[in-house]
Amino acid sequence: MTTRLTRWLTTLDNFEAKMAQLPAVRRYGRLTRATGLVLEATGLQLPLGATCVIERQNGSETHEVESEVVGFNGQRLFLMPLEEVEGVLPGARVYAKNISAEGLQSGKQLPLGPALLGRVLDGSGKPLDGLPSPDTTETGALITPPFNPLQRTPIEHVLDTGVRPINALLTVGRGQRMGLFAGSGVGKSVLLGMMARYTRAGCHCRGFDW
Incomplete structure (x- = not known):
């Protein structure tokens, strides 16, 4: 193996290591308007009921405000925030949440499993007891098809x-x-x-x- 080939392989290995450290690619839109409790965003195409997160700057830290798609008009999405929106800036990034491997919005998911025993969670599955999020890989959809009562x-x-x-x-x-x-x-x-x-x-x- 020549010295030049060795150098090229080393360079490619370095590139591969750096690429592995890069965050996953996320498609995002921008916040364009805020009227009362309804926010408007463009750049995303999501169905009604989908969950989004809006970036909120707090000094040098970035927090996420969870919101739900409640309507649309053309290319504009109407979002209803589920948290405090104080500090959200015009043009803030809006990301889709709960994206499956196929790139589809899977709706609001809640954690499931024995890790929930003894825990106190809010309606979004976030802990209210001051402990870390439940360590579980199983999730369930918040909205499911109605069950046939004759099959109960x-x-x-x-x-x-x-x-x-x-x-x-x-x-x-x-x-x-x-x-x-x-x-x-x-x-x-x-x-x-x-x-x-x-x-x-x-x-x-x-x-x-x-």
């Missing part, structure tokens, strides 16, 4: 809620859907807390709307 498994087993009046008078079955409706201040949250605390189940998943 029949309810055959009683679910012990730990609340005697409910067990005796309003028995709940495993897999049953139920609604709790009442006026303000009569104890809905207390009752839900009791059911969540005392129900006999291997895993409790609780959702709250403030």
Whole structure:
């Protein structure tokens, strides 16, 4: 092997090492207008309901503001921010989120798996308990096709809620859907807390709307 060929191979290896350190290519648009809670962006073609992130400069640091596509007019996208937009500048970059290997928008994804046990997350799957994001590779779509009710498994087993009046008078079955409706201040949250605390189940998943 000649000296020149060795030098060329070394140069190519260096280029390959540097290219491996480059960030992945991301197509982005620009923020063109902000009117109230609706932002307008151009340069991206995304479907309704798609998730985007907007760059927000905070000194020398760059943060991302998550938003959702709620409409469009020609080449303009209308975005609804899901976080505080203070500090977002005109012309800020707008990136698509949750892009699959085929380059398609896959919609909002939430983490799944045993790593969620004992965790507190918001509606976007971000931690609220001050701990790192759940270490899981499984995700599920937030919006899924409706399930045919005729294909549901029949309810055959009683679910012990730990609340005697409910067990005796309003028995709940495993897999049953139920609604709790009442006026303000009569104890809905207390009752839900009791059911969540005392129900006999291997895993409790609780959702709250403030």
